[in-house]
Amino acid sequence: MEKTMTINLMEFLDESARYRLNILQIFDLRKGQFISSDLLIEFLGISKFKLNNYLTELEKDLGETEDTRLHRLARGEIEIVHLTNEVIRQLRLKYVKASETFIFFQELVLYGTSAEKFAQKNFLSRSKAYLIKNNLGKIVRSAGVKVGDSELRGDETAVRNLLFEVYYYFFNGIESPFPQELQTEIRSYIELIRSVFHIERILTRLIKLELFLGIVLIRWKQKRFIIIKEAILNMNVIHQILGDFPLYLKKVTQEYQLPQAILHDENVWLFRFLLAEECLPLSEYQDVLIEHTELMDITNQQVTFVFDQITFEDVPTTEIDCIAEKLKMELLLINFKLDCSSYTQTTFISKDQIVYFAESYPQFHMCAQKLAKITHQRLPQTNENNLYYDYLFTIISSIPPVFVKDKVFVCVDFSKGRAYSEFIAQNIQSFRSLNVEIQKKVNNQTQIYISDFMVDKLVCRQIIWKNPPSDEDWMFFGDTVVKVRKEK
Numbered sequence: 001m002e003k004t005m006t007i008n009l010m011e012f013l014d015e016s017a018r019y020r021l022n023i024l025q026i027f028d029l030r031k032g033q034f035i036s037s038d039l040l041i042e043f044l045g046i047s048k049f050k051l052n053n054y055l056t057e058l059e060k061d062l063g064e065t066e067d068t069r070l071h072r073l074a075r076g077e078i079e080i081v082h083l084t085n086e087v088i089r090q091l092r093l094k095y096v097k098a099s100e101t102f103i104f105f106q107e108l109v110l111y112g113t114s115a116e117k118f119a120q121k122n123f124l125s126r127s128k129a130y131l132i133k134n135n136l137g138k139i140v141r142s143a144g145v146k147v148g149d150s151e152l153r154g155d156e157t158a159v160r161n162l163l164f165e166v167y168y169y170f171f172n173g174i175e176s177p178f179p180q181e182l183q184t185e186i187r188s189y190i191e192l193i194r195s196v197f198h199i200e201r202i203l204t205r206l207i208k209l210e211l212f213l214g215i216v217l218i219r220w221k222q223k224r225f226i227i228i229k230e231a232i233l234n235m236n237v238i239h240q241i242l243g244d245f246p247l248y249l250k251k252v253t254q255e256y257q258l259p260q261a262i263l264h265d266e267n268v269w270l271f272r273f274l275l276a277e278e279c280l281p282l283s284e285y286q287d288v289l290i291e292h293t294e295l296m297d298i299t300n301q302q303v304t305f306v307f308d309q310i311t312f313e314d315v316p317t318t319e320i321d322c323i324a325e326k327l328k329m330e331l332l333l334i335n336f337k338l339d340c341s342s343y344t345q346t347t348f349i350s351k352d353q354i355v356y357f358a359e360s361y362p363q364f365h366m367c368a369q370k371l372a373k374i375t376h377q378r379l380p381q382t383n384e385n386n387l388y389y390d391y392l393f394t395i396i397s398s399i400p401p402v403f404v405k406d407k408v409f410v411c412v413d414f415s416k417g418r419a420y421s422e423f424i425a426q427n428i429q430s431f432r433s434l435n436v437e438i439q440k441k442v443n444n445q446t447q448i449y450i451s452d453f454m455v456d457k458l459v460c461r462q463i464i465w466k467n468p469p470s471d472e473d474w475m476f477f478g479d480t481v482v483k484v485r486k487e488k
Helices: 015-030 037-044 048-063 085-097 100-111 115-121 126-141 156-171 180-197 203-221 235-243 246-256 260-276 293-309 317-340 351-360 362-378 384-398 418-429 471-487
Strands: 069-072 077-081 145-147 152-154 408-412 436-439 448-451 461-464
Touching: 015 037, 015 048, 015 077, 015 085, 037 048, 037 077, 048 069, 048 085, 085 100, 085 156, 100 115, 100 126, 100 156, 115 126, 126 145, 145 156, 152 156, 156 203, 180 203, 180 246, 180 260, 203 260, 235 260, 246 260, 260 317, 293 317, 293 362, 317 384, 351 362, 351 471, 362 384, 408 418, 408 471, 418 436, 448 471, 461 471
Parallel strands: 408 436, 408 448, 448 461
Antiparallel strands: 069 077, 145 152
């Protein structure tokens, strides 16, 4: 599929709202720390006067939330207390709904409103309305979409992907971007599709499906239809599946008078989404995929690369085969999503997060970084950080860390007796990411000895814990495991 560059979604916000949201994101990354005004001015590249105005507006915004508050402290320091992702997302939605650019965008998408009609409805000058229209045109241009007199124009795939990306980012399950009448129609389609494919009631998937179907129905009403240029899905199989559910075919053909050729492509579009968003398990619908040589070759190369890089313990061949098959299916899903995805996930990632995974899963981290880099080179429009996390979590979920040859051997031996030592050992093993093997006795494999008293003449590291261990004891243990693994 031909990919377009993603848009800067923050451009939908007014300038003041953009900076207020940037301030919130800075505080969110710094988790409870005070930040000086001078540092915020440096980060944001604005004057002290503008910063004070934005902080005053932000104080009012946060004052309307339940617990989150902005405090100005001595020496020009700022503090925001009880800041959560929920608050940031609710304010982000509030800001975009107040944006003239987004209001025009909605009027254009839902009702085909022209700039002149928008000016009349909102008591704006004609020049102001055209300024808003031109601004929207600049925002969507990088997605390969143009703003026409009363509609969005461009390749239908690009238009629908743009709409999904905007709605997914800003509304994000908080509320629906669609009018009530359309929501009712969407729900009827969802229930029909759920009955056809037995889709589980997993809320995040249903929210995405609601957005997807809402956009489809809006475009159908405007007689805008998908044209599939690449044969990725086997339509014979799709027709066979849908043939068992005549109510669905009858509904889409009668209510929207879709000709057979258009119905063909729209069904492909629906299936692509259902598979990419895991509403349907790819493992059970592999026969829907036409032999896609490039996709399968890339996936097989990735599986081979991962197995070449990771050193396994003595694992039975049958177990290795199961791991390889699971990894293959998970990587195939990622690659299929990259080909079909309707949106780009926006992620704020700190160095601390990457360092944590690098230390906890060193071999997995290296594989994920390399796969993300290769994929980003092949698909430059992708976000390398997002790819890293996709690949990392796929590898972690497919390959149990206990099978990987980087475990640390820990002997747990407390003077309180066997029951207490086993209790501590069970707590240690609950931290799967540490990948440690617990020992009851010291031997030549032991790398860390944990107890409540010192033992002379031990060559391995010793950790002396309180009874019961404190938070600091657990933190020191985790740091020690990381250090030992680095020394191997």
